[in-house]
Amino acid sequence: MTSSETPRKPRTRESLASVVKAYDVRGVVGDGIDADLVRDAGAAFAHLMRGEGASAVVIGHDMRPSSPDLAAAFAEGVRSQGLDSTTLGLTSTDELYFASGSLDCPGAMFTASHNPAKYNGIKMCRSGARPVGQETGLAEIVDMLVDGVPAYDGAEGSASEKDVLDDYATYLKQLVPLDIRPLTVTVDAGNGMGGLSAPAVLGTEPALTVDPLYFELDGTFPNHEANPLDPKNLVDLQKYTVEKKADIGIAFDGDADRCFIVDELGEAVSPSAICGIIAERYLDQNPGATIIHNLITSKAVPELIREKGGRPVRTRVGHSFIKARMAEEHAVFGGEHSAHYYFSDLFNADSGMLAALHVLATLGGQDLPLSELKKAYSRYEASGEINSQVADQADRTRAVVEAFAAETDSTDDLDGVTVELTDGSWFNVRASNTEPLLRLNVEAKTHERVQEIVDKALAVIRG
Secondary structure, X not given: OOOOOOOOOOOOHHHHOOOEOOOOEEEEEOEEEOHHHHHHHHHHHHHHHHOOXXXXXXXXXXXXXXXXXXXHHHHHHHHHOOOEEEEEEEOOHHHHHHHHHHHOOOEEEEOOOOOOOOEEEEEEEOHHHOEOXXXXXXXXXXXXXXXXXXXXXXXXXXXXXXXXXXXXXXXXXXXXXXXXXXXXXXXXXXXXXXXXXXXXXXXXXXXXXEEEEOOOOOOOOOOOOOOOOOHHHHHHHHHHHHHOOOOEEEEEOXXXXXXXXXXXXXXXXOHHHHHHHHHHHHHHHXXXXXXXXXXXXXXXXHHHHHHOOOEEEEEOOOHHHHHHHHHHHOOOEXXXXXXXXXXXXXXXXXXXXXXXXXXXXXXXXXXXOHHHHHHHHOOOEEOOOEEEEOOOHHHHHHHHHHHOHXXXXXXXXXXXXXXXXXXOOEEEEEEOOOOOEXXXXXXXXXXXXXXXXXXXHHHHXXX
16 A cells, blocks of 8 residues: 555444445445445455356446446456456346346346436346345355455456347347237336337337437436436326327336336326236236235235236235245246336346336237226225334334224234224335335225325324
């Protein structure tokens, strides 16, 4: 170290807790996420994967200004442990999963998904796109980041590049052939990776006329944040869909692993309704199959699955849990309220583009407009997720459960606490893994009943 260099602070588990989350690594670039951390994370990941027999790692990145350099640093770390690095360049997250599955090697995706431009992070997976989370590898990586990555005395790995976009697009289109009536489709990529993958997949389909919105790859997000879960970021697509007299509008998040749908009237279609639409397609093709849904999805989802002869399996929130349960249960499809959709024929990985293809196939395979079609899958009213900052998550959870005791039918603690009320309504309260927040979700038969439960719950939660 020269006299002009500043000694690097030793890492601690406490300092890493701010960037190593339950399912990935994510933080502000320059304040928690930097090339040194990422290089060491690449070495730690490679050490872990080499112990499982891997010989190479595929690495992709999104369009954020910091992504190429961070991906390159991670690749250096991978090679330092004797594994080869195969860089994919600009890639959507589901394209990275496709590469991991089709090439049968571990992968790392550099993205902060829907977060603002100053953020970045790493989503890692084992060969076959199998998840890496706190309980399946991240904890060991943290140990190595703190204690040091064991030295490797063999030859350094080699570096190569590979473009898999065409193979990815061909694979998805083979899974869902669009032999349908002509549809006009608006697509808001939010300046994210959907601007690369949508032309390759949707733009080559003869039945589709695609009207693009914000397809320019720009990780500074000049038009709006690439987070369609926030209603304000859907406004442009809603207006554009009506203006273009389109049959459907599709919005992707920053790394395009999620999609959100609006109908021809510009009204949002709930992710639970999308779960129902896709589940029905899989059950038509796989009678009696198992479908995964997380506990925040509408209870219409398991109802529809049973009505179609399928087997619904309820799970906690989070992609690493869903993917693991998909494998355990040999499920064909899984859905979350956050618009993550998981597919057995894509290595149990989540894909916004594959979900969009399934919805387009359903819409174009019949004559109803989407505003009418969705009604069969939208049986209840929901609050959406409401966050409250609290000092004591456990105390406030107990208090809100006690407040509804007189009208409670049953409770369970699969993820937070879910309370079934005697009139068929339900709510879930669960603590954030990373912030002092309680998350509330409510569902009931009417909007008025939803609001009544929300008001009562929030009065307790927020004091």
